[in-house]
Amino acid sequence: MTLLRSMRARARDEPHRVATALELFFDLFFVVAVSFAVSQLAHALSAGHLGEALVGYLTTFFAIWWAWMNFTWFASAYDTDDWVYRVMTLVQMSGVLVLAAGVPRAFEHHDYRVFWFGYLIMRFAMAFQWLRAAASDPAHRGVARRYALGICLAMVYWLVLFVVPEPLAVPAFALGVVVELCVPLWAERGRPTTWHPHHIAERYGLFTIIMMGENVLGATVSVRGALSDEGAKPSLIVLAVGALVIVFSLWWIYFEPETPEILTSNRAAIPWGYGHYVIFASIGAVGAAIEVVVAFVTGESALTRSQAGLAMAVPVAVYLVAVWVLHIRPHGYGRADSAAFLIAAVLVLLAPLAPSAVPLIAVIVAALVVVTTLIRRAAWPAR
Template sequence: MTTSTTRFRSWYRPMRARRPDEPHRTATPLELFFDLCFVVAVAQASGSLHHDLAENHLGHAVLSYLTVFFAIWWAWMNFTWFASAYDTDDDVYRATGLVQIAGALILAAGVPRAFTEADFTTITYGYVVMRLGTIVNWLRAAAGNPDRRATAIAYAVGVFVVQLGWLLRLALPDGWRLPAFLVLALADVLVPLVAERRGKTSWHPHHIAERYQLFTLIVLGEAILSISVAIQTGVDAGNPGLWGLAAAGAVIVFALWWLYFDRPGRLPPSSLRGSLFWGYGHYLIFAAVAAVGAGLAVAVDHDLHTAHVSSQTAGYAVAVPVAVYLITLWALHLRWKRGLGLVLFPIAAVLVLAAPWLPAPVPALAGLLFVLVAVTLLMRHRQSTGVPA
């Protein structure tokens, strides 16, 4: 092999499908860098949600947050699943990855305007930049995989058509933009369903599970940041009561981490329907955890008398995303359990939604989640020792 051929292959390799049973398949430095840049977008969304909730703009807060977080989650998810099947780690692939990271930063810069003015122009531009990198990658996959060419072409065409729709949406009157968003979001999530019917991509189940775990840690980090800010605010304001709130918030976040990473981990199902349900369902996991951080910040503002919300509303700012998290985690990972395990998380979610009516909502939520973790540990211990749960 000549030196020139070796150099060529270092910057460009045929993009052939990777084996789904490849040993030691882990996240690459590019994927980790990609996740790191998404921290900015998640932080912007969480911070804007906090501001709207504290100002009692509840409807606007929820709608804006869900739409903005969709763009963040969908862009991240498409990069992740494609990389699991086709990451060549050559120079061209790295360059397209950096283009998508640049799009993520543009998207993050547009989050505040999307919340305050419902102006999704910057977010749309960043989203389209990211998706252009995706289209290039799918065309490379089509060239390198004759047996899966129909699938790759379907992805490339589908993504391209939907991106045209997102750009045309910017020219619509204000009253049409929300319906157009819903239509285009549905079209976006249907692209994999249509494309995968032409041949399944060879994503790696352990790699996908690890990537989702890493993004879960990112959104948990946003909640940890809120707790740190609560402690700092309490120190600066001379309010010792915030130390208790910060401690309760820490218990909540620790419990969310424990419940998601409780042994044994669940891999995404191999079937198309199961993998889509698992992959799409995590939208609620990610969005809920990031919203918990915003809710804890609202609770701090309420205790400092700087939020324009009642005690119950401040409590629900934490309780609602926690309940969504528990129900979604149960649906994705725990429905297969029997006995008490089948109903434990739904019961806990109901109790969580009742907690804001107690005198100290956040500590009550922390207590409920502590008990939930303790019960799951006890059930797992009994299961491992053969004692019926």
């Protein structure tokens, strides 16, 4: 590691550009925040608090995902890996832990103070990184300054959440999301940053794996607890196996096509990057849903059979549609893949009509297995 170096833009076509050890370490800190959000979602759903669960999860997860995404795209263009860069990344990582500590209070008491402070730490560290890039890279100085200014203005706006009446909190948050999403669109006008397509695709793939790993961990803990209390009931065994197949199928569907070839410009990459909020959030919701279904089978849930089924079916169906829009459709494999995804999504949404949790899991598993098989056949000739 060099003690200090000029933060110049890296080449977009740099060979052998891969995720660094620091980036992998950075991602691990987000596991904590994601785990807290998913756990709170599972508890709120099992208690029958649907509105609170959705609002709390979607808002907290946006902050987690947005902070991760901004660092990822910045690092793709400006990873100097000197001591200043590492220290500022450490500051962002500490902000993740503070944010994670505030997730339960945000969910249960609508108290966003700790959560906001953690987000503040991460975003101001990000603004400092952009100002440093502006000082070192004259060619992209305008872009870097716009990013820094946009981040600071967005952080000032978030103070609104502490003064608006509670009935207006959700619309105020939605407006803040629009402000945040507009910052890259405004900053990248003119001469864009030199993000690396293969590096971005790898980073998103790694975060997808982290999200799915969280599913495996949550499902394992939930099933283990149920087995210790209820014994090796056939329904619990089927649920455990079905959950494993579901997570594996979600992984297969995401990683079957090659991603970098569709990231050709900001016009293609920004919607792709933004759309991953839906993919990541739905993966996390699947993990929470597994816990919800296990709680229903063991009689520890306030949900009805159909409600527990929808808790599982809706995020899986949303995931299928989102992956089709962002990953499959741009490759133009043909009509078969589109039909497979839409039919599978419909079958998954119909699964809650099954008479028990076991057929529910079986229908979802069958639909996902069919989709993975068709994707494999569609993608193979293009290789």
